[in-house]
Amino acid sequence: MIASLVAITALCLHVAGVFAATHAVMHTRTAQGAFAWVLGLVLLPYVTLVPYLFLGASHFGxxxxxxxxxxxxxxxxxxxxxxxxxxxxxxxxxxxxxxxxxxxxxxxxxxxxxxxxxxxxxxxxxxxxxxxxxxxxxxxxxxxxxxxxxxxxxxxxxxxxxxxxxxxxxxxxxxxxxxxxxxxxxxxxxxxxxxxxxxxxxxxxxxxxxxxxxxxxxxxxxxxxxxxxxxxxxxxxxxxxxxxxxxxxxxxxxxxxxxxxxxxxxxxxxxxxxxxxxxxxxxxxxxxxxxxxxxMIVATGPADRQESCSLFFTQAIQAATKRVWITTPYFVPDQAVFGALRLAVFRGVDVRILMPCRPDHRTVFMASTLYAHEATLAGIRMFRYRQGFLHQKVMLVDDDTAVVGSMNLDNRSFRLNFEIAALNVDEAFAASVEAMLEDDFANSDEVNPNDYRRLSYLRRVALHVARLFDPIL
Known part of the structure; x- marks a missing residue:
């Protein structure tokens, strides 16, 4: 009797997982996210059905x-x-x-x-x-x-x-x-x-x-x-x-x-x-x-027809001719933003990213560590702020543009959260932001590509596993 009840429960969970996987295919915003959800919902519905209830919805009317x-x-x-x-x-x-x-x-x-x-x-x-x-x-x-x-x-x-x-x-x-x-x-x-x-x-x-x-x-x-x-x-x-x-x-x-x-x-x-x-x-x-x-007040969110936050960062980075300095607590860029950053390096732009050295969300921190390593290999200068937890969301483009707001460089800001920032074109204000960031960089340690190589093999595996959770970080 108990065995039959367990079997029926397992069957119902798998059927529910298939229906949820179909929903994920139709509504998840990225192919990578859809694939991750489908794999989990079909193979391990006992583990993924409840998280999908909390994290799987991708639209609202x-x-x-x-x-x-x-x-x-x-x-x-x-x-x-x-x-x-x-x-x-x-x-x-x-x-x-x-x-x-x-x-x-x-x-x-x-x-x-x-x-x-x-x-x-x-x-x-x-x-x-x-x-x-x-x-x-x-x-x-x-x-x-x-x-x-x-x-x-x-x-x-x-x-x-x-x-x-x-x-x-x-x-x-x-x-x-x-x-x-x-x-x-x-x-x-x-x-x-x-x-x-x-x-x-x-x-x-x-x-x-x-x-x-x-x-x-x-x-x-x-x-x-x-x-x-x-x-x-x-x-x-x-x-x-x-x-x-x-x-x-x-x-x-x-x-x-x-x-x-x-x-x-x-x-x-x-x-x-x-x-x-x-x-x-x-x-x-x-x-x-x-x-x-x-x-310009830049308000983005999942109600937009386009993935407006990611596209905003992409356009601002592409506009740079001299420098792009970005501070973010979470560096989990999508392909569009990461590609724009790497192309800026090839244009001769000074690209710097400032991140915290202390984690407040360990999985995000681990994924950020792997992205930081890959960024250094592409010529992007990565820094870790050592004077406490860095939570600011600031971008400096060339000598006249400064952005201050709530946007992080992660999937939640790009696609799932309602965000806002002020994009300001003014040399005097940009100069004050530059001075602030110069102080921040002076209180930071630059990431070296060898930092990743010094990690144990199991630690490197853990970083790659953490990055698998990109769609929900």
């Missing part, structure tokens, strides 16, 4: 429709602004053209805006001091979005700052990711709501989001009164201030924008907020001109 409707409407308004700019009626509102990044703008149906003032904030103390100061000056509304919020010292400082503004009559909207902030205590949220703050969790699938680890909203955005915006790699938790060993000190970067580009930060937040609430958050026109920098 309602958010995609909303996203594409917004893009179509923005494209219409963008064309109208261009037309009026040519007529001289709204010349100040016309987008800035930069041939190197036009393809990115057309892909995302967004634009580059001139007249922005940019401020670089190195590490958490400086960034959160600026953000709390901006929140404290808010007069009309505050829009806040983080992937992770913790109920710790920094998280409570954020809570109290938002409650203070809400008590002053300012409209406050807070959006956090339901998986990234899964440990956030209900009491934290209840206190915010009781104080008048509008708080919601982001979820692409409302009815089964707790079983869905893909499609996380990894964006970090703050907008105050439509005048000032912040974007970068920091979340709201004590570890982002370097207060939690063993990863302390924590190395990260955020930036502040004043000017027309803040409108696009608002638009990205509004799209996510509308999906969750069915309502539009407050908004207002940004200042026409606060500085001289040109900025």
């Amino acid at each position: 309602g958010y995609v429709d909303l996203h594409r409707q917004r893009q179509a409407r923005f494209f219409m308004l963008h064309e109208e602004a261009l037309h009026r700019g040519r007529l001289g009626l709204l010349a100040h509102a016309a987008p800035v053209r930069d041939a190197r990044y036009d393809a990115v703008g057309r892909m995302l149906q967004t634009a580059m805006h001139g007249g922005n003032a940019l401020f670089l904030h190195v590490d958490g103390e400086a960034a959160f001091a600026a953000m709390f100061a901006a929140i404290g000056r808010a007069e009309r509304y505050v829009l806040v979005q983080f992937f992770i919020i913790h109920d710790d010292v920094l998280g409570r400082r954020l809570r109290d700052a938002l409650l203070e503004r809400a008590a002053a009559g300012v409209e406050v909207c807070l959006l956090y990711d339901s998986i990234g902030s899964h440990a956030l205590d209900d009491g934290y949220v209840d206190r915010l709501r009781a104080g008048g703050v509008l708080v919601r969790r982001f979820a692409t699938r409302r009815w089964r989001n707790r079983f869905q680890l893909n499609f996380r909203n990894h964006r970090k955005v703050l907008v105050v009164d439509g005048i000032r915006g912040f974007v970068g790699g920091l979340n709201a938790g004590d570890e982002y201030l370097g207060k939690k060993p063993p990863l302390a000190p924590w190395r990260d970067t955020h930036m502040e924008i004043e000017g027309p580009a803040v409108a696009d930060l608002q638009r990205v937040f509004a799209e996510d907020w509308y999906w969750v609430t069915g309502q539009r958050p407050p908004s207002s026109p940004p200042p026409e001109r606060c500085g001289r920098a040109a900025t």
